[in-house]
Amino acid sequence: MVVWERPEPPERPVPAPLSRDRIVRAAVQLADADGLDAVSLRKVAAALDVRPMRLYGYIASKEELLDLMVDAVHAEIRPAGDGWREALRSLAEAVRRAAHRHEWLADLLGGRPQLGPRALASGEAVVAALDGIDVDDVMPVVAAVNAYAIGAVRREIAERRAERATGMDERRWQAELGPYLERTLATGRFPALATVVRDAAHRDADETFRIGLDLLLDGIEARFAG
Amino acid sequence: MVVWERPEPPERPVPAPLSRDRIVRAAVQLADADGLDAVSLRKVAAALDVRPMRLYGYIASKEELLDLMVDAVHAEIRPAGDGWREALRSLAEAVRRAAHRHEWLADLLGGRPQLGPRALASGEAVVAALDGIDVDDVMPVVAAVNAYAIGAVRREIAERRAERATGMDERRWQAELGPYLERTLATGRFPALATVVRDAAHRDADETFRIGLDLLLDGIEARFAG
DNA sequence: TACTGGACGATACACCGTATCGGGACGAGG
DNA sequence: CCTCGTCCCGATACGGTGTATCGTCCAGTA
Incomplete structure (x- = not known):
């Protein structure tokens, strides 16, 4: 099929660019809004439009995420x-x-x-x-x-x-x-x-x-x- | 079937006598041994040989159990x-x-x-x-x-x-x-x-x-x- | 004895953190 | 250029959580 009539490939969702910083910011935002109980890896991942396990490339455990959140606030x-x-x-x-x-x-x-x-x-x-x-x-x-x-x-x-x-x-x-x-x-x-x-x-x-x-x-x- | 050949009903476990005090003691023991994460309503219930929902007759939530634990320690x-x-x-x-x-x-x-x-x-x-x-x-x-x-x-x-x-x-x-x-x-x-x-x-x-x-x-x- | 109100707790639900491992991307070798 | 092997990503699945729901069963009453 020639390119002119071949449809473009399905718009693959660009893998959201991720970083510890973005993860931590999302987590802090959730915690500010709804308290620490609202911070779950699943919710953080959802806020970043990402599947939960993706986060484990950036942190080893939820505890580490909490440590990062505390350190982030120390900037203030x-x-x-x-x-x-x-x-x-x-x-x-x-x-x-x-x-x-x-x-x-x-x-x-x-x-x-x-x-x-x-x-x-x-x-x-x-x-x-x-x-x-x-x-x-x-x-x-x-x-x-x-x-x-x-x-x-x-x-x-x-x-x-x-x-x-x-x-x-x-x-x-x-x-x-x-x-x-x-x-x-x-x-x-x-x-x-x-x-x-x-x-x-x-x-x-x-x-x-x-x-x-x-x-x-x-x-x-x-x-x-x- | 006459009573002479009818077996006794299966030995029903005597409903363990329960009280806030016993519940809190069990929870404190679990926490002392394995940390606060080891305190779950299911584990506390199991330690008392009781089904989990039984505990809700004595406490309204896990948070209340934690409050009771802290108060118990205040005796010291x-x-x-x-x-x-x-x-x-x-x-x-x-x-x-x-x-x-x-x-x-x-x-x-x-x-x-x-x-x-x-x-x-x-x-x-x-x-x-x-x-x-x-x-x-x-x-x-x-x-x-x-x-x-x-x-x-x-x-x-x-x-x-x-x-x-x-x-x-x-x-x-x-x-x-x-x-x-x-x-x-x-x-x-x-x-x-x-x-x-x-x-x-x-x-x-x-x-x-x-x-x-x-x-x-x-x-x-x-x-x-x- | 028949009925009924209420209490109890088994079951079920929604959600959690994360171990596992199938599959796909990618580099190397033929 | 094609095939194969490797490695890594992340979907799926597991074992747990707290507790809402509501069927069941029993005590008390008419």
């Missing part, structure tokens, strides 16, 4: 500011801001060692800013600030989710947990707790985070940079 | 000691010890609000010990120590697992991560980090945890109990 975590104190504070606050932008980060933070290039770059930046501190003290100090940031952020995100889950309202969890807590405290089994909840000023999340961070930084200053 | 977390400082320190160290006994706890800590009776009892005990501190400052202080403990413990357990995964050896991760880190630091892209890793004294996990905790407690003391 760059300490800035003059002096060790500002560097540490901005590190902690950058972690918190990143977790606000990507709530799923709270589920992953601290779950596995972060040794990707962007995480190391964050570490490099903060360690470099700590040159006023004895080299033997740098690691414990950074570790402490990191630990605080991770724990505080997890707690904050967990609370935010619990509030959202019980009815989408902002101030009071009306549906379940609020009344449960009130009832439980009213039993008198937790008198000190009840007093604090009743009488103490209720701080918002920003303030709570800042207070704890300041306490830790004060302690560091007194010990190492006095 | 009781702050002790005289004065607010000792109470906070022993709280943090009790969390850490619990996570050493139940590594899976690190995966769950801070992931959801802890409002079970045993978790509240821990909170009650520590808040009661803080009566020397202004009522408005109690929550932020406890939250800060809790945040630090959660973050530090997660980090520590994550590292321990990474070491174990790369070849079961204690001091040096020979298989993968160690050499990777050395190679990466040798590139010169992270000079400050490389200096610290090369020159600084390497602290063990106990010491690292204690240092960070002391820093935080110092900061609290300076601000609120001075």
Whole structure:
């Protein structure tokens, strides 16, 4: 059959150009939109118009994909500011801001060692800013600030989710947990707790985070940079 | 057929007596032995010689089972000691010890609000010990120590697992991560980090945890109990 | 005794991560 | 240029997950 009347071959779907970067971006997008549970290799593959097993050319397991996602977000975590104190504070606050932008980060933070290039770059930046501190003290100090940031952020995100889950309202969890807590405290089994909840000023999340961070930084200053 | 020659009905397995407590104990045992991934409703049910759906009479979802597991472990977390400082320190160290006994706890800590009776009892005990501190400052202080403990413990357990995964050896991760880190630091892209890793004294996990905790407690003391 | 309401849990569903291995692309040898 | 062998890709399949559904069976009542 001559070429003039021979039909073109069926439009073969161009194999979607793929890369770790594209895969990770798709996964992050899914997680941002619908939470970490929405990240499955099948869904990521579908978002890229690709069959699932194709991904295994770029990653060895789902765990690796999660590691890559965390490292990708570390690009947004760059300490800035003059002096060790500002560097540490901005590190902690950058972690918190990143977790606000990507709530799923709270589920992953601290779950596995972060040794990707962007995480190391964050570490490099903060360690470099700590040159006023004895080299033997740098690691414990950074570790402490990191630990605080991770724990505080997890707690904050967990609370935010619990509030959202019980009815989408902002101030009071009306549906379940609020009344449960009130009832439980009213039993008198937790008198000190009840007093604090009743009488103490209720701080918002920003303030709570800042207070704890300041306490830790004060302690560091007194010990190492006095 | 007369009863004399009619066989007895097949020995029906006595329906295993069940309770939340038994279910949670079985789940904790599975998690202690083989990690959190080994906890599935099917495996828990099998351990209790029961069909999976039976469990839904006692819990509404797997998430609730995990909440119950965390609360059960909180029975081991009781702050002790005289004065607010000792109470906070022993709280943090009790969390850490619990996570050493139940590594899976690190995966769950801070992931959801802890409002079970045993978790509240821990909170009650520590808040009661803080009566020397202004009522408005109690929550932020406890939250800060809790945040630090959660973050530090997660980090520590994550590292321990990474070491174990790369070849079961204690001091040096020979298989993968160690050499990777050395190679990466040798590139010169992270000079400050490389200096610290090369020159600084390497602290063990106990010491690292204690240092960070002391820093935080110092900061609290300076601000609120001075 | 006959009926009925409700609780229980076997079955089934939708989905997961990934091991396997058939088939097709491609390079080498005749 | 054709054939054969190799290797690698990815469709298929497997063994698992959490839990919705709804048939079955039993207890309680009329």
